[in-house]
Amino acid sequence: GEWGVGKNRDSGSIDSPILELIRELQDGFCNSVRVKLGRLNQLILTAGTERIGFLDDFEFTQSPVKDATPRPYYLISNPDKNGSLSYTQEFRLECETNLSLLLESLRHSQNIYEQIELLRTLKRLRGLDFNTGFGGSQVKVTVEDLLNEVYIRAGTEGASPYWTVVRQAAGLLNKVDISLSDAVTDILVRGKQITVGKAYSEASLIKTPMSHVEIRAKIDEFCREDIRDRVLTQEILIYLSILIKSEPRLLDGLLTLRVGYLILLLTSELAAELGVTQDEAYEQLMRSSPFEVKMRLRSCLAGYEGVNQKLQQLESLHVKQPEQVINWVVLPEVKEEGKGIIPPGNWVRKRQLDGSAGRVPKDFYPKVWLVLKHCKGLVIGDKLERRNRLDSELIISEMTPGEKNFALQVEHLLNKMQAPEYRQVNIEALMELAAIVEENPDLEIEEYIVLDVLIGHAVRLAWLERYPERADRYDEYKAAAWRAFYGTSPIACAGYIIKAFQFLTQVGKATVV
Structure with missing residues (x-):
């Protein structure tokens, strides 16, 4: 399991994925797909039937794609070397402007966390289409190609995905979830409005349905400087659309759903739980799986007032003098x-x-x-x-x-x-x-x-x-x-x-x- 089985769905604890699946099936929607539950003898009356007894000797071919060329990888992959960088290491990479040094470091790096930081700096300096030279004189290998490589490896390489790297690569590649528009519309038709970004403003407000491209543009304009925030914002919007259908009471009293503030509340709850600073808690949130984020969001909405007070306590200052x-x-x-x-x-x-x-x-x-x-x-x-x-x-x-x-x-x-x-x-x-x-x-x-x-x-x-x-x-x-x-x-x-x-x-x- 991803977080273990929770104790009580109203206590703010994290439920297990299987319990969450059962709840979604009972609510009639599973991952935004309408589901109907019933007894087999009732459902069979309207179900289609197909006999496949003649398929006893059928076997899938080992490789359904003939003569496919394996995807070439240009970066070193060594899961044993993967590990988070310190914030001082990240700061140094962010400040580096020597292109040759960045490319040489990337060529020899075995750590996927370091690779994504180096690519982040290269994108900022030269853009996605910059030819890194990793393919020699014959093949153009761009920053975008290497980011796609890291994106795929981050999701498949380890025992579980490196979610912080997945989010960072997705953000750097400007990825957008195509269901984002439907998610936002689901929220709006239930009488809510949405703001994205770290601060409330008229320009950051979403009051009418928009395409996923328009929503992404608004997210890009108003979200935090951390590129992962844009991906997390998309996730939160999709989870809010699921929760507003399955548990609308969680959003009672909230006319405007401020996604940036909800991320701040999630962070403050984690900071209090782990006894760390807000920025360290934010890193922990980014390392969390999508399911963990969704369940933390549900817990946060269930105890909204208490989490607000926690945030105020976290931001307070203590001086030693009267x-x-x-x-x-x-x-x-x-x-x-x-x-x-x-x-x-x-x-x-x-x-x-x-x-x-x-x-x-x-x-x-x-x-x-x-x-x-x-x-x-x-x-x-x-x-x-x-x-x-x-x-x-x-x-x-x-x-x-x-x-x-x-x-x-x-x-x-x-x-x-x-x-x-x-x-x-x-x-x-x-x-x-x-x-x-x-x-x-x-x-x-x-x-x-x-x-x-x-x-x-x-x-x-x-x-x-x-x-x-x-x-x-x-x-x-x-x-x-x-x-x-x-x-x-x-x-x-x-x-x-x-x-x-x-x-x-x-x-x-x-x-x-």
Whole structure:
């Protein structure tokens, strides 16, 4: 079995595949195919019959395809060498730009996890159609060909499929499930709407039936930077369509099915269960089989409110000092800038220009290093992408504040952010955190500071301060709240970063047992 037999279908535990199959047969649909159950003596009245007694000596031929050429493989296959890479190894491969080195590493690699990471980097640098030269002068072997090879091997090579590699290869190959359109329509006709991606917005909303190609385009536009997220989003949509038909009560009270948020809840539940960080739990989710994901989704929907609270607890911060002794200071130069005249085109425009130019304030990188001395680490960018994590112990033991390699590592994380104004707000948040730790040299934060979470709460608090009556419907206004936040002055932004930090530490205190 894949997870073993569960105890109780309503207790949030994972049922066995055979019990799930029986439940689907009883509900009348099995993998979206209509099924009718009944006694054999009743069904036989309408069934067709065919006698095949004359086939006693029949045997299938060993190879129904004559003279087929075996599919050529160009990468080394050695299942004994397959093993997950560390996030620092993945980060190094992500940053590598030497084409010859990448191709040489790929040619000699025996680890399918390393092979997919190398191909990911090659696709980003040169595209799917790039000729790797692995077929010599006679045969063109492209990045796409090698990805298809890894995709097939990942599903068949080991004792069980390497699901994280399958998802990554499928994402890099832009694969889309042809039943996706039917799945989305099944959800919509039952009065629900759908959003895909990490943040709610009008553009990410699906309110009318669409083709699988259109749905895939929307997923590509709004999903996380991790390519596997696009494949997992397709899976979740298909599972939601099955659950809404077989157990509609699970989705009662949810008008909008926010797929990105459901992935976040699944991750937080795993993180709490395994006692790991959110990005590590996300990796574990990606290693899970489709059946495991489906059953976790069912469990998550069954205990929706409890999982929401778990997420809040996971994102909280714990400080070792009493809050009343912390000096919450706004960066002096930000105070001065805040007194100035609003720049032409307002603060949004200035942040876009500064973010696009890649500017950072004076002594920015040493200040980020200083922040790392006061916490377990920083996550800069998508919070579920483990390559975005800076581990304090590792960084401080290996690098100095003014070291170029450290500056390049932080810059790489900032440069991955697609929106320049968001990049700039991250820089402002880091500078404000540096001001706080400079003013409070004994301050110790026990967890990783996740900028995605910190800034998200700053945006929410700024919006609700202005529109307190919209607190219970904040998700509907999230896109507008972000637009408004980008238009605030640096001094206001710094103030809300402080309020968000205080909020997260208060949640931390409330969750201590």
